[in-house]
Amino acid sequence: MVSTRKVLVVYYSETGNTEKMAEFVANGVKEKGIDVTVKKVQDVGARELLDFDGIIIGSPTYYGLPAASIKKLLDDSVKFHGQLESKVGGAFTSAGNIGGGNETTIMAIIQAMLIHGMIIQGTSSGDHYGPVSIGSPDRRAEKLCVSLGKRVADLVIKLKKSSS
Numbered sequence: 001m002v003s004t005r006k007v008l009v010v011y012y013s014e015t016g017n018t019e020k021m022a023e024f025v026a027n028g029v030k031e032k033g034i035d036v037t038v039k040k041v042q043d044v045g046a047r048e049l050l051d052f053d054g055i056i057i058g059s060p061t062y063y064g065l066p067a068a069s070i071k072k073l074l075d076d077s078v079k080f081h082g083q084l085e086s087k088v089g090g091a092f093t094s095a096g097n098i099g100g101g102n103e104t105t106i107m108a109i110i111q112a113m114l115i116h117g118m119i120i121q122g123t124s125s126g127d128h129y130g131p132v133s134i135g136s137p138d139r140r141a142e143k144l145c146v147s148l149g150k151r152v153a154d155l156v157i158k159l160k161k162s163s164s
């Protein structure tokens with residue numbers, strides 16, 4: 001049976017910076033030939049998370065943490081606790097300042113993913129935990145976002161291969 005591999009990029013964005021990052025992340029996934037769905041968090045129910053092999057979450061940094069709507073999605077996902085096991089995860093954020101709590105925002109998302117039993121790959125180059133943009137993504141942030149998309153897609157492909 002041929003199963004389609006699918007990645008969801010879900011984000012919250014008030015002023016468009018995280019939204020731009022989401023598009024760049026999705027481009028990276030697409031480059032690897034994987035189906036990608038990009039959605040605002042307001043349009044995603046927790047049950048939908050079950051439909052994807054990879055889930056990448058983006059949020060602005062709000063007081064060093066993800067936006068409330070992202071936290072709500074994570075909290076709602078408790079209904080499916082155990083069912084996200086071994087899916088691939090990733091996270092990215094847009095913040096106002098360098099050192100403004102962006103890494104803690106990414107780590108908060110990743111922590112929830114780890115509690116779900118998801119698989120997270122860091123990177124030895126660039127932003128280690130996930131892409132950070134200060135304000136609107138520049139060329140550097142764009143490259144890191146594309147790279148995150150590729151990393152998640154590659155891992156989805158590898159894991160699917162090893163399970164089939």
Ligand SMILES: Cc1cc2nc3c(=O)[nH]c(=O)nc-3n(C[C@H](O)[C@H](O)[C@H](O)COP(=O)(O)O)c2cc1C
Pocket residue numbers: 012013014015016017018019059060061062063064065094095096097098099100101102134135136
């Ligand atoms: C309620 C609120 C809290 C924020 N807290 C932080 C913060 O702790 N650190 C930081 O660097 N930027 C902070 N910012 C700035 C946003 O993270 C930044 O403007 C971001 O690029 C917005 O992303 P968006 O365009 O996707 O909405 C905050 C903004 C708001 C509205």
